[in-house]
Amino acid sequence: MLTKRIIPCLDVKNGRVVKGVNFLNLKEAGDPVEIAARYSKEGADELVFLDITATVENRPTILEVVKKTAEQVFIPLTVGGGIKSCDDVRLLLSSGADKVSINSSAVTNPGLISDIASEFGSQCLIVAVDAKNTGKGWEVFINSGTKPAGMEVVQWAQKVEKLGAGEILLTSMDRDGTKDGYDLEITKNVAEAVNIPVIASGGAGSLQHMYEVLCEGKADAVLAASIFHYGEFTIEQTKKFLSSRGVSVRI
Amino acid sequence: MITVIDYRMGNLRSVAKALELSGRQVVVSNRPEDILRAKLLVLPGVGAFSRGMENLNELGIIPHISEKVKQGTPLLGICLGMQLMLQMSQEGGKNPGIGLLSGVVKRFGPGLRVPHVGWNTVSAKKNSPLFKGIPPDSYFYFVHSYYAVPEDEECILAETDYGVRFVSAICKDNIFLTQFHPEKSHDTGLKMLKNFCSL
Numbered sequence: 001m002l003t004k005r006i007i008p009c010l011d012v013k014n015g016r017v018v019k020g021v022n023f024l025n026l027k028e029a030g031d032p033v034e035i036a037a038r039y040s041k042e043g044a045d046e047l048v049f050l051d052i053t054a055t056v057e058n059r060p061t062i063l064e065v066v067k068k069t070a071e072q073v074f075i076p077l078t079v080g081g082g083i084k085s086c087d088d089v090r091l092l093l094s095s096g097a098d099k100v101s102i103n104s105s106a107v108t109n110p111g112l113i114s115d116i117a118s119e120f121g122s123q124c125l126i127v128a129v130d131a132k133n134t135g136k137g138w139e140v141f142i143n144s145g146t147k148p149a150g151m152e153v154v155q156w157a158q159k160v161e162k163l164g165a166g167e168i169l170l171t172s173m174d175r176d177g178t179k180d181g182y183d184l185e186i187t188k189n190v191a192e193a194v195n196i197p198v199i200a201s202g203g204a205g206s207l208q209h210m211y212e213v214l215c216e217g218k219a220d221a222v223l224a225a226s227i228f229h230y231g232e233f234t235i236e237q238t239k240k241f242l243s244s245r246g247v248s249v250r251i
Numbered sequence: 252m253i254t255v256i257d258y259r260m261g262n263l264r265s266v267a268k269a270l271e272l273s274g275r276q277v278v279v280s281n282r283p284e285d286i287l288r289a290k291l292l293v294l295p296g297v298g299a300f301s302r303g304m305e306n307l308n309e310l311g312i313i314p315h316i317s318e319k320v321k322q323g324t325p326l327l328g329i330c331l332g333m334q335l336m337l338q339m340s341q342e343g344g345k346n347p348g349i350g351l352l353s354g355v356v357k358r359f360g361p362g363l364r365v366p367h368v369g370w371n372t373v374s375a376k377k378n379s380p381l382f383k384g385i386p387p388d389s390y391f392y393f394v395h396s397y398y399a400v401p402e403d404e405e406c407i408l409a410e411t412d413y414g415v416r417f418v419s420a421i422c423k424d425n426i427f428l429t430q431f432h433p434e435k436s437h438d439t440g441l442k443m444l445k446n447f448c449s450l
Contacts, residue, residue, distance in 0.1 A: 001412055002371045003390070040437060045370055070264045076392060076435050096264040098297075098394075098435065121298035123366050123394045124261070166366055166394075197368050220364065250370040250390045 003248045004214045005045035005221035006235055007199065008228045010035060012081075013052050015061035033068045039228070040073045043235040045250060047073070048101065048223060051081030063095045070096025078126055080169075085112070086119050093120060101169055103128040104142035107149045107156075110163055117164025126199070127165040129157060131186050132173045138186050145173040153186060154193045161194045168194065169223065171201040179205025179227075187217035199223050207233060207241040214247055253448065254289035255279045256316070258306040260331055261297035269434040269441055273448035286315045291450065292324055295434075296331030297394065300342040300356065303331050304349075313349055320351055325425045325450045333421065333428035334399055342397050352423060354401035363414040366396040371419075373431060375409045379422045381429075382409075383446045389439045391419075391431035398430060 011018040016030040036047050049069075051062040062079065069077060079092050080101030089100050106113050106127050116125050130141045131153045138153040149156075157168055170190050172183035182203045191198045200219035204210060204227045213219045227233055239249045255267050257279050270277045270293065278285050286292065294316070296303055307313050320326050328336050340346045340356035348356070359365045370390040375382045398417040401407065409420035411430070421428040427447060433440035 002367065002369050002393075005369050067264070070262075071268050074265065074269055074434055074441055075437050076394070076432075093262050094264065096262060096268075098262050098265070118299075121261075123297055123368070123396070167368060195364055196366070197364050220369070 001248050003045070003250045004219075004242070005199075006043070006210075006238055006249070007046045007048055007221055007223045008039045008044050008235070009048040009050060009201070009223050009225045010229075011052050011225070012049050012062060012065060014058050015065050018052065032065050033072060036069050036073045036077070039235065040075050043239060043250070044075060045221070046076040046078065048078045048080065050101075051079060053081070063091055066092060066095040066097050080126070080128060084109075086115055089116055089120060089124075093124065099124045099126055099166070101126040101128050103130065106160060107140065107142050107151070110159070113160055113163040113165055117166075122164050122166035125165055126167045126169050127160040128169040128171065129153060129160070129190075130171050130173050131183075133183075133186070138189070141173055145176075154189050157190045157194050161196050165196060167197045167199060169199045169201055170219075172203060175203030176201070177226075178203055181205060181209040182213035182217060182219075182222070184212055184217040187213055187219050191218035191220075197221065207238055210238060211242055211245050211247060214242070252289055253277045253291045253293060254285045255293045255295060256286065256312070257281045258296065258303065258310060258312070260303050260306065261295060263295060266293060266295045266329070266434045269444050270448060272441060273445050275448055281310045281312060283312060283315045286312055286319060289319070289324065291448065292316065292319060292326040294326060294328040294332035294335065296329065296335070298331055300331065300334055300340040300348070300397070301346050303335050304346060307335070307349070317349065317351060320426060323425050325427065325447070327447050328426070328428040329434070330395060330430060330432055333430055334397060336426065336428055337399055337401065340397065351426060352401055352406065352421065352428075353403060354399055356397050356399050358397050359414060366394055367413045368394045370436075371411050371413060371431075373409045373411050373419050375420070376407055377422075379408050379427075380450060381420070381422065381427055381443055381446050385439055385442055385446075390436070391429075391433065391440060392435040393419075393431045395430060399428070
């Protein structure tokens with residue numbers, strides 16, 4: 001049967017992993033290719049590189065990173081960060097990425113979703129949605145969670161599905177970085193409202209959190225960063241835990 | 252020489268890099284001469300069936316692919332590459348495929364999350380060099396909304412469960428087709444590609 005996916009996410013800036021990871025015996029704490037290879041070996045189901053390179057001149061470095069990763073890592077790779085056009089997508093896919101993730105550009109230009117879907121296929125397109133629970137309910141935020149987009153989360157999720165998104169990456173901005181757990185309510189609301197896979201992100205602090213969001217939260221996959229990067233839990237431990245609780249995972 | 256057919260659909264680099272691990276020369280090309288001189292052919296691909304056929308027709312290489320297959324050159328079709336080998340797809344209406352195998356391509360029905368994305372078990376139904384050294388019910392990576400329904404059940408090599416029990420691999424003479432992506436299926440997938448390269 002189809003298993004739930006565990007997906008580590010790396011922030012990459014100018015071709016280096018930001019903050020690095022805390023693995024034992026890792027020669028290059030900041031080398032995304034080496035870290036990707038390591039995670040792949042440890043059982044990661046997919047990988048995400050989030051390109052947070054600020055300057056336009058340095059943006060091509062992510063393509064080099066993707067090319068090198070494709071030589072050594074043979075699990076699906078998603079790249080997100082600053083993608084604004086089909087040309088951006090084309091360059092990434094031809095460099096070795098399997099999927100791309102778009103966030104703010106989907107909000108400011110929803111036509112980009114259908115353009116990418118019709119050009120390359122929905123299966124290569126993840127639309128990332130950042131959600132905050134404000135006084136008025138769950139709202140979509142863009143620009144790294146700083147600017148309200150004036151839309152309700154579930155409605156936006158349904159819209160992106162209609163426009164051609166293959167998957168949704170849902171981040172609770174309130175939970176992100178807190179280690180208090182994913183937000184089960186909004187994850188479940190989105191998962192029940194759409195017919196495409198939903199990847200939960202934001203707040204993982206324990207293995208129990210992952211279990212909860214995959215079950216009660218009805219997510220199909222979990223994205224996690226610091227919980228893996230700082231060596232708190234390994235992917236193997238995570239999968240063993242989930243499996244022991246009856247969650248179908250690839251072991 | 253292995254030729255990975257480039258008809259501009261999807262991430263070819265991963266397929267090429269994975270095949271290179273076999274030690275054989277790999278060429279990514281859509282030139283007729285590269286298809287004709289290949290010892291092994293790989294037809295990869297993700298994306299829409301109609302776009303795939305459009306590109307293949309535009310490149311004018313379907314006759315060369317068909318010729319090579321009829322001559323006995325092993326061909327591995329992956330994902331969209333598998334679906335295109337069949338006669339017809341329901342995707343986008345009624346679209347004719349390359350037609351080297353009888354059968355149709357259907358969409359996963361309601362009640363399922365579509366596309367089928369992630370790792371799922373593949374159960375081989377008969378012996379094949381493709382599965383040599385691969386444990387039964389191994390996990391492979393899938394990402395697709397449509398699946399192949401071959402007319403001849405004898406050619407079904409493997410099945411997978413996702414709402415329905417669908418055909419996840421086909422083997423007929425020198426034609427090997429997988430719905431899953433061996434180049435994205437880590438060591439198990441790489442082993443399968445190595446097996447193909449040893450043909």
